[in-house]
Amino acid sequence: MRLYRLSPDSLRFPPPTSALHDPNGLLAFGGDLSPERLLTAYHMGIFPWYSPGDAILWWSPDPRAVLYPEEFHISRSLKRFFRRSPFRVTLNQAFAEVIAACAERGMAGTWIGPEVELAYRRLHALGQAHSVEVWQGDELVGGMYGVSQGALFCGESMFSRRDNASKAALLTFCRFFRQQGGKLIDCQVLNSHTASLGAREIPRRDYLTLLSQLQPLTLAPDCWQPQTLSAVSVDSDPDRCE
Structure with a gap:
């Protein structure tokens, strides 16, 4: 499994099942926090979580x-x-x-x-x-x-x-x-x-x-x-x- 870089020109996320095991649930980085992207993420069971100043990280942990x-x-x-x-x-x-x-x-x-x-x-x-x-x-x-x-x-x-x-x-x-x-x-x-x-x-x-x-x-x-x-x-x- 690999960590995906999100395209600024697309709202597409990889499937949550492709998230890393370590750290648990890390799925992708990049993109933005536009309402459209956030709602797409939540609809797929994905959420952002990252430290201010760092790249945006997207997660879908297992278990939940x-x-x-x-x-x-x-x-x-x-x-x-x-x-x-x-x-x-x-x-x-x-x-x-x-x-x-x-x-x-x-x-x-x-x-x-x-x-x-x-x-x-x-x-x-x-x-x-x-x-x-x-x-x-x-x-x-x-x-x-x-x-x-x-x-x-x-x-x-x-x-x-x-x-x-x-x-x-x-x-x-x-x-x-x-x-x-x-x-x-x-x-x-x-x-x-x-x-x-x-x-x-x-x-x-x-x-x-x-x-x-x-x-x-x-x-x-x-x-x-x-x-x-x-x-x-x-x-x-x-x-x-x-």
Whole structure:
């Protein structure tokens, strides 16, 4: 297998199955972050991930990390926290602020540079990228953003400025997404944080099959309109808890 250089004159990607094993999932480099190229990539199960200043790298790892919304895991301590949570959660009310906060969250090696911010803000303006915001009073304290693909949501990044704020974003979004007809959240690569919340790995071939099945499905009307989702509450929550 070899690493493909993308042509600036074509939106064509190599098949995800041709990605390298080491590093896992690296498929191609080059191209740009135009809305057309990004949407072509997500449609094929491919996403960009690279350090600012470097060539754009495109990935499709095997296995793939996913979260079924009904499998979101709430520990007893997290459930206790949410019972007295001060948070309010909204949808698509501060996309630019959320992606900027993800970029500046202070973690070494963050991949979200100005070029990436601009690209996903363009996708948001086209109704393809969405944000979840967590507020404490009038202060933005957490959130997440990603790209919609029918009944599948490709999560990109999240941030917290208060304890459990990003977990509040994901929990509330999981419930909302299920209610709207959503079936699966793509977490890309498993880490300890997403694993603790119920994400798991599946073979890339299974992910690509699910992607093709879920892309044509439509969610409830006005699903992505800016709105308040809820205050975080777990008292009537059917999700599993230990």
